[in-house]
Amino acid sequence: MSIREEYLYLTNSGKDNKEAIERLAEIIALLRHECPWDKVQTHETLRKGMIEEAYEVVEAINNKDMANLREELGDVLLQVVFHADLAKEEREFDLKDIINEECEKMIRRHPHVFLQETQNNSTKSIDKVLEKWENIKVEEKHEKSCASRLERVPKALPALVRAFKVQKKAADVGFDWDDVSGAFDKVAEEYAEFMEQYAEAASSKQRLEEEMGDLLFSCVNVARFLDIDPESALNYTSDKFTRRFRYIEERANADGRRLEDMSLEEMDKLWEEAKGLEHTV
Numbered sequence: 130m131s132i133r134e135e136y137l138y139l140t141n142s143g144k145d146n147k148e149a150i151e152r153l154a155e156i157i158a159l160l161r162h163e164c165p166w167d168k169v170q171t172h173e174t175l176r177k178g179m180i181e182e183a184y185e186v187v188e189a190i191n192n193k194d195m196a197n198l199r200e201e202l203g204d205v206l207l208q209v210v211f212h213a214d215l216a217k218e219e220r221e222f223d224l225k226d227i228i229n230e231e232c233e234k235m236i237r238r239h240p241h242v243f244l245q246e247t248q249n250n251s252t253k254s255i256d257k258v259l260e261k262w263e264n265i266k267v268e269e270k271h272e273k274s275c276a277s278r279l280e281r282v283p284k285a286l287p288a289l290v291r292a293f294k295v296q297k298k299a300a301d302v303g304f305d306w307d308d309v310s311g312a313f314d315k316v317a318e319e320y321a322e323f324m325e326q327y328a329e330a331a332s333s334k335q336r337l338e339e340e341m342g343d344l345l346f347s348c349v350n351v352a353r354f355l356d357i358d359p360e361s362a363l364n365y366t367s368d369k370f371t372r373r374f375r376y377i378e379e380r381a382n383a384d385g386r387r388l389e390d391m392s393l394e395e396m397d398k399l400w401e402e403a404k405g406l407e408h409t410v
Contacts, residue, residue, distance in 0.1 A: 153207065154224055157214050172215055179208045180285075238265045263301070289359045292349040300353070309354040316351060319344040369407075376403035 160167040182204040189198035213224035236243045241258060270281060282294045299305065306312050323340040326332045352359040377399040381388055388396065 150206075150210070150224070153210050154214070157207070157210050161214055161218075167211075170211070170215070172212060175208060175211060175215075179205075179212075182208055234269075237269075238262050240265075287360060288345075289349055289363065292346050293353055293359055296346075296350055296353050306350075306354070309351065312347065312350045312354050315347040316344070319347045373400055373403035373407075376406070 157167075162168070182201065186198065186201040186205055189195075189201045209227070210224060213222070213227055217223040238261075239258075240261070267278065270277075278298045279295050282291055282298065284291065286294070306315075319340070323337070323344050326336055326340045349359045352362060377396055378388055380399050380402070381391060
């Protein structure tokens with residue numbers, strides 16, 4: 130065991146964490162035997178909860194709400210421990226296996242820290258560290274082709290996130306435009322193809338959906354070139370739309386009117402007012 134590993138193992142905080150996790154694991158094990166709801170849960174029934182809890186963590190981070198972040202991270206941890214207990218019952222693996230495997234992976238993927246590579250200047254920059262990380266991942270997964278790397282991107286990811294990751298992995302091996310102008314040209318090309326299909330009366334919804342996907346994929350590529358997170362960008366726009374729509378509704382209510390009774394022109398005028406107010410802030 131290296132000096133760094135001994136330090137991580139022997140710190141008092143590490144002991145406190147170990148006791149806390151053991152306490153949570155014991156509570157979950159008890160619930161699995163005593164609570165009617167917990168008894169019947171499976172990996173599949175918990176799947177939706179895991180996704181929802183992860184998004185609630187992101188929401189807390191976005192709101193800079195540290196108290197809520199602590200709570201939501203606890204909910205994610207509960208999901209992990211619950212899945213571990215299920216797997217233990219199935220004699221597949223347990224919580225110890227999960228933690229030890231992750232520890233080994235972190236040590237293996239940080240040779241500049243744990244294998245005394247700190248004297249090598251080539252591993253000191255963040256870019257070099259990330260490059261080394263990806264190379265080690267490829268070795269671990271025994272990936273011999275770029276296609277296998279793309280296929281490993283989880284299909285359950287949000288579509289924008291998955292598209293971004295797929296494009297990034299393809300770009301890493303040189304399958305990319307020389308500069309962002311090529312990506313912009315591709316957006317124009319895909320837009321023209323979509324409009325061509327839209328103009329054809331015989332076009333099926335499936336064909337339009339395919340062309341829309343191509344258009345969105347090309348827009349994500351532009352975002353990647355500009356180092357913009359497409360998921361964050363679209364969420365920002367959704368928040369902006371919601372904020373402006375609330376302004377329209379509040380103005381309508383102040384005048385004793387319902388949105389359903391207003392014309393599009395009236396609502397559009399209030400929309401422009403909302404935009405103007407944002408620009409003056």
